Amino acid sequence: MLQGQSxxxxxxxxxxxxxxxxxxxxxxxxxxxxxxxxxxxxxxALEKAKKPVLVWLQFxxxxxxxxxxxxxxxxxxxxxxxxxxxxxYHELVMAGAGHQAEAALERVVREEKGKFIAVAEGAxxxxxxxxxxxxxxxxxxxxxxxxxxxxxATIAAGACAWDGGLVRANPNPTGAVGIxxxxxxxxxxxxxxxxxxxxxxxxxxxxxxTFGELPxxxxxxxxxxxxxxxxHDQCERRAHYDAGRFTQEWGDEGHRKGWCLYKMxxxxxxxxxxxxSVRWNDGTSWPVKAGHGCLGCAxxxxxxxxxxxxxxxxxVPGFGVDxxxxxxxxxxxxxxxxxxxxxxxxxxxxDRMRTRAAAIQPPPAKPKAKE
Amino acid sequence: xxDLRQYSWSEAHSPDSTFAPVRVYVWELPVRVSHWFIFLPVxxxxxxxxxxxxxxxxxxxSTTFLMATMRFTHLVAAFVFIAAFLLRVYWFFVGNNWxxxxxxxxxxxxxxxxxxxxxxxxxxxxxxLLHHVGHNALAAVTYLVMxxxxxxxILTGLALYxxxxxxxxxxxxIGWLPRLIDIQNLRLMHFCIMFxxxxxxxxxxxxxxxxxxxxxxxxxxxxxxxxxFVPTDELEEDATSRSPR
Numbered sequence: 001m002l003q004g005q006s007x008x009x010x011x012x013x014x015x016x017x018x019x020x021x022x023x024x025x026x027x028x029x030x031x032x033x034x035x036x037x038x039x040x041x042x043x044x045a046l047e048k049a050k051k052p053v054l055v056w057l058q059f060x061x062x063x064x065x066x067x068x069x070x071x072x073x074x075x076x077x078x079x080x081x082x083x084x085x086x087x088x089y090h091e092l093v094m095a096g097a098g099h100q101a102e103a104a105l106e107r108v109v110r111e112e113k114g115k116f117i118a119v120a121e122g123a124x125x126x127x128x129x130x131x132x133x134x135x136x137x138x139x140x141x142x143x144x145x146x147x148x149x150x151x152x153a154t155i156a157a158g159a160c161a162w163d164g165g166l167v168r169a170n171p172n173p174t175g176a177v178g179i180x181x182x183x184x185x186x187x188x189x190x191x192x193x194x195x196x197x198x199x200x201x202x203x204x205x206x207x208x209x210t211f212g213e214l215p216x217x218x219x220x221x222x223x224x225x226x227x228x229x230x231x232h233d234q235c236e237r238r239a240h241y242d243a244g245r246f247t248q249e250w251g252d253e254g255h256r257k258g259w260c261l262y263k264m265x266x267x268x269x270x271x272x273x274x275x276x277s278v279r280w281n282d283g284t285s286w287p288v289k290a291g292h293g294c295l296g297c298a299x300x301x302x303x304x305x306x307x308x309x310x311x312x313x314x315x316v317p318g319f320g321v322d323x324x325x326x327x328x329x330x331x332x333x334x335x336x337x338x339x340x341x342x343x344x345x346x347x348x349x350x351d352r353m354r355t356r357a358a359a360i361q362p363p364p365a366k367p368k369a370k371e
Numbered sequence: 372x373x374d375l376r377q378y379s380w381s382e383a384h385s386p387d388s389t390f391a392p393v394r395v396y397v398w399e400l401p402v403r404v405s406h407w408f409i410f411l412p413v414x415x416x417x418x419x420x421x422x423x424x425x426x427x428x429x430x431x432x433s434t435t436f437l438m439a440t441m442r443f444t445h446l447v448a449a450f451v452f453i454a455a456f457l458l459r460v461y462w463f464f465v466g467n468n469w470x471x472x473x474x475x476x477x478x479x480x481x482x483x484x485x486x487x488x489x490x491x492x493x494x495x496x497x498x499x500l501l502h503h504v505g506h507n508a509l510a511a512v513t514y515l516v517m518x519x520x521x522x523x524x525i526l527t528g529l530a531l532y533x534x535x536x537x538x539x540x541x542x543x544x545i546g547w548l549p550r551l552i553d554i555q556n557l558r559l560m561h562f563c564i565m566f567x568x569x570x571x572x573x574x575x576x577x578x579x580x581x582x583x584x585x586x587x588x589x590x591x592x593x594x595x596x597x598x599x600f601v602p603t604d605e606l607e608e609d610a611t612s613r614s615p616r
Contacts, residue, residue, distance in 0.1 A: 219550055230535065244430030244437025254429070263426060269535075270554050305553040312424060313559050325559055326425065329566030336570045340577045346495060347581055354498060 008047045021046075031203040031278060032215065033225045045210040052209070053116040055108050056090035057147060059140040060133045060167045060176055061122025065158040066092045068195035071281075085117065085205065091135070102136045109150050117205070118151035120144065123160040123167040124182040127175030141182055148186035153214055154179060155189055155204060159297060162190040162220070169303035180221065189214050190222045192273075194297035199278045200226040220300060225274070231294055232269040234276040237261065255291065265310035266293030273298040392600040397505060398593055401462045402470045406594055408455035409521070412448040413568055419445040424562055446532065453525055459518070469505030475515045481612060482508040500585045504601050504609040510578070517571055520564050527561040530554075 011021055025043045029036065056066065070093065087094075089105045096104060108116050122140075125132035130139035148154040156179045159165030167176040180188045191200055204223060207215045215223040232238065240246070241260040248254060248263060255261075262269070271294055279286045288294055296306035308315060313325050398406075419441045422428070430437040463472040477483055485508030491497035493509075501507065506514065530548040533541040549557065583590035593599045601609075 233535075239433075242439035243433050243435055244426060244428065244441075245433070246426050246429050248429065267555075270558070300553065305555050313562060314555050316559070316563070325562055329563060329569075333566055333569045333573070337573050340573055343493070344577065344581070350495060350498070 006047070007049050007051060010051065025206075027199070028203050028206040031199055031225065031274070032207055038210075042206060042210045046206065049209045051086045052152075053108055053112045054085040054087050054119060055105060055116060055147065055151075056087065056092075056119045057121065057143060058091050058135075059120065059122030059124050059144070059161070060174065061158070061160050063092050063121070064195040065121045065161075066090070069198045069201065088116075099136075105147070109147055113150050115152055116150075117208070118148050118154045118186075119157050119201070120148060120154055120161045120179045121157045123164045123174075123176035123178060125167070125174035125176045126182065127173070132174040132176075144179060144183050144186075148179060148183045148188070151186065153189060153208065154183075154186045155191060155201065156180065157191050157196045157201060159192055159194045159302060162192045162222075163301050165194065166303050168301070187214075188221060189217060190220055192220070192222055192227065192298040192300075193275075194295075194302070197226070197275070197278055197280065200274070222298075226278075227272050227274075227298060229272060229274065230269065231271045231273055231275055231288075234274070235268055235288055236276065237288060258291075261288060261291075261293040263312075264293045265308065265312060267296035267299070267306050267309075268294040270306070271296035271299050392588070392602050393606060394598050395504060395601050395606060396597055397467075397469050397599045398597045399462070399467060399470060400597065401458055402466065403594060403597055405455045405459035405462065408451060409459070410572075412452035412455070413572075415448040416445060416452060417565055417568065419448065420562075420565060449525075449528055449532075452521075456518075456521055456525060474505055475511045475518075477508060477512055482511070485509070486512060500582065502586055502588075502605055504599065504606060507582075513571070513574075517567075520567050524561060524564050527557045527564075530557055531561060 008021070022039075022043060025039055025046065026036075029039050029042055032038075034042075058066070088108045089101065091101070094101060094104075122133075124130070124140045124144055126141065130141045133140040135143060156162045160167050160176075161179050163178045164172070164176045164181075165178075167174065168178075178190070179186065180190065189204060191197075191204065193200075200223070203225065204215060207213075207223075215225055218224055218227055220227075232241070235241075237258065237260045240258070241262055245257075245259040246254060246263045247259050247261050250264070260266075266288065268288060275286045275294070275298070276288070279289070293309070295309050296302050299306055305314075308321065311324060315321050316323070316325050316328055319328055422441045423438070423445060426438060428437060462470055463475070468474065477486065485501060485503075488497065488501045489507050489509035492500050505511075526545065526548060529541065529545045531554070533545050534549065534554060552560075579591060589596075589598065589600045
């Protein structure tokens with residue numbers, strides 16, 4: 001991949017023919033939820049595009065988003081995404097190491113200032129001066145400030161880069177935050193998910209190359225094409241939900257028949273993502289199809305807000321993790337009912353005592369108290 | 372001087388009472404209508420809502436459409452509930468003295484003293500009940516809290532509905548809420564407040580029966596007919612107590 005080479009040239013040198021290129025463009029147009037007539041525009045824009053430079057930064061992460069990108073076996077997506085851009089820096093896969101690698105990053109920031117695209121993966125620790133994540137002697141915050149604020153756009157890939165993800169989950173010992181919070185001056189688009197879906201990353205890049213701007217976003221700066229619809233509404237098990245056919249426990253009749261996983265704590269009704277339509281491993285499957293409920297991994301702060309993963313509702317604060325809200329509610333209701341019965345008996349006793357007191361003192365003729 | 376005259380048990384219950392009762396129109400039609408159109412939807416909403424939380428019936432057939440029917444019923448009942456709630460809120464401002472918001476918000480010392488009296492009665496520190504034409508002060512404050520909880524229930528419910536409905540009007544009205552509080556916590560609130568309705572209904576029915584029996588003024592019937600049978604001097608007492616100081 002030579003810098004400055006055109007995209008078509010790069011594809012042809014790798015033996016990707018026109019047919020596969022158009023198939024890739026169609027997939028991108030569909031993922032972006034654009035009308036089919038945009039296909040020609042996308043194809044011609046990609047043909048003409050000079051490969052922009054991309055640097056991939058890793059902070060507090062598990063490299064899961066890099067793996068997600070690299071493990072996509074479908075040749076078109078992987079090749080096209082890899083060939084779409086000139087990848088100058090990616091700690092996980094680059095050949096260079098040590099000072100040479102850092103020099104490459106420095107050169108991109110200096111020479112391509114305001115033109116290159118940064119992809120960031122992982123959270124940024126702010127506690128104790130950011131000592132919990134350093135690369136080449138510099139803290140994650142220093143690197144992110146230096147690189148992301150000089151980039152044309154930063155793609156925060158995955159939950160950790162978006163909102164701190166797992167690293168930020170309570171009690172957050174390293175004071176981790178997402179890229180957007182750590183570097184407010186950077187132009188960030190968030191691709192939530194644990195990990196992010198490479199199809200969506202590719203679609204964002206294609207959109208950027210075609211239209212020269214980032215796609216429309218929601219309140220969390222996530223692209224609407226990927227995060228605008230509820231998983232539940234796109235789910236293939238939705239008909240079972242509407243019919244009231246639910247898996248009651250793992251491996252039961254309903255589970256074997258592919259019934260709805262709602263009672264197993266599936267967060268599909270509370271999560272937005274294009275998981276059911278784009279799917280994973282090149283459209284092979286996704287969690288609910290594989291028989292496991294959705295965790296809502298593309299939701300904001302999902303480790304805290306979507307847990308417990310196998311219950312419908314969060315735990316009630318102060319009651320531990322073994323008691324559900326329903327048990328507490330029914331328990332309190334039963335206690336009040338019992339208390340009311342006791343109070344009723346006590347009131348009847350009080351009335352008897354009053355009747356007796358009234359009978360001893362000046363006795364007014366009174367009707368018998370009806371119980 | 373005592374604003375709330377304390378009637379001794381023997382006075383109120385003696386058949387040859389000198390206080391001849393008069394028929395008073397206490398609960399106007401909108402009050403009664405909103406009462407029942409809050410109660411009935413709450414029953415429907417609780418059953419369908421609990422099913423939506425924990426589908427206790429698992430449909431075997433593919434044509435039952437059980438959850439979808441429950442959700443549809445829940446939504447229809449919810450909008451009936453909202454309409455009744457809004458009617459009652461409107462009546463807070465145009466209704467008679469006993470249904471006006473001033474009867475509910477404890478702004479006067481008289482109301483706080485009345486609450487103390489009711490607490491003392493319920494906890495057996497006091498032998499007799501203070502009589503009221505409308506709500507007693509403690510009941511009024513309880514209803515105020517319940518109206519507040521209903522309002523939270525409506526807000527959280529609409530926020531949850533806006534997520535599935537995707538309506539721009541609804542989103543403009545309530546879209547701020549899911550951005551402020553995570554949707555899962557909204558669902559938890561929506562679910563937990565349901566139990567406060569259960570608890571309230573238990574106490575409400577019990578205290579209505581208890582007070583109706585104590586006062587002998589047709590309290591239970593009044594929510595159907597609107598009329599209570601109140602001794603004349605109690606009515607005068609009620610009128611003077613709310614006249615400007």
